[in-house]
Amino acid sequence: MAEETVKFSAQPVQDNAVDDAYPNIQELQTLLDSCRTFSHHVDEVWPNLYLGDLVFANNRYELWKLGITHVLNAAHGTWTSQGNSDFYGATITYHGIPANDLPDFDMSKYFYSASEFIHKALNIDGARLLVHCVVGISRSATLVLAYLMIHQHLSLKEAIQKVQEKRWISPNAGFLRQLLNLDKELKHGNGQCGEPKMKRLCRDPSTVHELEALLENYTGDVHHVDQVFPNLYLGDIVIASDKNKLKKIGITHILNAAHSSWECKDNIEYGPDIEYYGITAEDCPDFDISVYLRPGAEFINKALNTPNGKVLVHCVLGKSRSATLVLAYLMIYQHFSLPEAIRHVSNHRCIAPNRGFLEQLQQLERQLKRRILGCWVI
Numbered sequence: 331m332a333e334e335t336v337k338f339s340a341q342p343v344q345d346n347a348v349d350d351a352y353p354n355i356q357e358l359q360t361l362l363d364s365c366r367t368f369s370h371h372v373d374e375v376w377p378n379l380y381l382g383d384l385v386f387a388n389n390r391y392e393l394w395k396l397g398i399t400h401v402l403n404a405a406h407g408t409w410t411s412q413g414n415s416d417f418y419g420a421t422i423t424y425h426g427i428p429a430n431d432l433p434d435f436d437m438s439k440y441f442y443s444a445s446e447f448i449h450k451a452l453n454i455d456g457a458r459l460l461v462h463c464v465v466g467i468s469r470s471a472t473l474v475l476a477y478l479m480i481h482q483h484l485s486l487k488e489a490i491q492k493v494q495e496k497r498w499i500s501p502n503a504g505f506l507r508q509l510l511n512l513d514k515e516l517k518h519g520n521g522q523c524g525e526p527k528m529k530r531l532c533r534d535p536s537t538v539h540e541l542e543a544l545l546e547n548y549t550g551d552v553h554h555v556d557q558v559f560p561n562l563y564l565g566d567i568v569i570a571s572d573k574n575k576l577k578k579i580g581i582t583h584i585l586n587a588a589h590s591s592w593e594c595k596d597n598i599e600y601g602p603d604i605e606y607y608g609i610t611a612e613d614c615p616d617f618d619i620s621v622y623l624r625p626g627a628e629f630i631n632k633a634l635n636t637p638n639g640k641v642l643v644h645c646v647l648g649k650s651r652s653a654t655l656v657l658a659y660l661m662i663y664q665h666f667s668l669p670e671a672i673r674h675v676s677n678h679r680c681i682a683p684n685r686g687f688l689e690q691l692q693q694l695e696r697q698l699k700r701r702i703l704g705c706w707v708i
Contacts (some may be wrong), residue, residue: 352513353487358506361490362499369467372396373497379448381474381497383466390418393460398422400451400459402444404469418434420580423451423638425560429469437469439677441476443511446664447560448477454637471499475509479516486513498534517651541688545681554681555579555648559664560642562630564577564650564656564679572597576642580683583633583641585626587611587651605633611651615686619651623658623694630659632689653681657691661698 353361372382372392385390385402401418406426415424425447433629451459463469471493478489486509493499501509555565555575569575570584582604589608600606607629609622626643633641645651653675660671668691675681683691 348602352510355503355506369498375474375493375496378452379469380460380586381466382460382462384462384464387460387462398460399457402447402461404463404473415579430511431468431502437505438508443559444473445480449481450560467500468502472501472505476512479512485630486510499572538685538688541672544669552680558656558675558678561634563642564648564652565642565644567646573657574670580640581642582639585629585641585643587655588645613650613684615684619654619687620690626655631663649682650684651689654683654687654691658694660692668692
């Protein structure tokens with residue numbers, strides 16, 4: 331029985347439409363049912379990567395004994411889960427994903443951000459990561475499988491077999507379909523199977539009206555700050571002015587996109603523990619923010635590659651100027667298209683770059699595509 335749940339493509343793969351090179355859903359479920367490994371509250375399924383349940387995740391003493399430094403909670407916000415940054419304190423880096431264990435839940439939108447969190451954690455000396463949900467067999471297992479596929483280059487079948495060596499898992503059928511789609515995306519995006527990627531790169535960019543329609547998709551609550559990518563926070567002037575909250579989150583770097591504006595205080599003394607970078611941008615459609623896109627993205631990238639680095643990008647409301655810089659970072663360093671970047675950030679926070687900023691991000695996307703296409707020609 332699957333204990334939780336998640337869609338990678340807008341059009342889910344039908345069992346009879348899967349290429350012969352890929353297993354179908356029935357074959358994957360047979361593989362999952364063949365496992366005779368006994369599951370504990372927690373099991374090490376990859377070096378320093380632990381897959382577990384809520385019982386273990388809520389036991390801070392056991393986490394300390396095992397040396398856990400990072401926690402990825404795939405059941406964030408559920409009534410049974412206590413996990414959040416406040417619960418674990420400063421000694422554990424926390425990332426929460428509010429997933430439901432339902433076959434029609436779109437887990438695919440979290441594949442890359444979760445995999446990046448896992449990957450960065452495992453590249454820190456001495457780090458140990460727990461990925462959990464409620465029972466530790468569906469939601470959390472799906473994210474671990476996605477990590478093994480994206481960063482360890484295993485096929486879906488190989489990833490399942492690797493995890494099953496240590497723990498019984500049971501992603502629901504909807505999650506398996508999304509993982510199958512991921513499997514195909516990864517295969518067709520590399521090497522001699524690169525033609526679909528070329529077609530995507532050669533497509534005409536989205537219009538400003540289409541991008542604005544994407545921005546209207548957010549349906550969540552509004553907060554002063556939200557984590558929109560592992561260790562990358564997007565927020566407003568209220569959170570930027572609250573030094574106690576910044577310390578509790580563990581912020582080490584701040585990028586202020588409203589530096590020296592009349593709405594934003596620049597006399598905040600953050601002290602030596604926070605590295606500050608200010609960009610003097612105005613939230614006007616005719617303001618040239620493009621000159622700051624690459625410097626801002628570089629600052630974010632360096633911050634996230636600093637051990638235990640956490641960066642807050644803010645302006646006044648945390649929706650336009652700062653959001654534009656975050657989108658540029660995802661496009662430049664994480665290789666997202668502009669629509670992909672907007673969808674990703676909008677899964678976590680309501681953003682609204684003005685029309686002029688969207689047009690400048692479109693220009694950045696064209697520049698990045700020309701560079702990639704030039705490499706293909708060579």
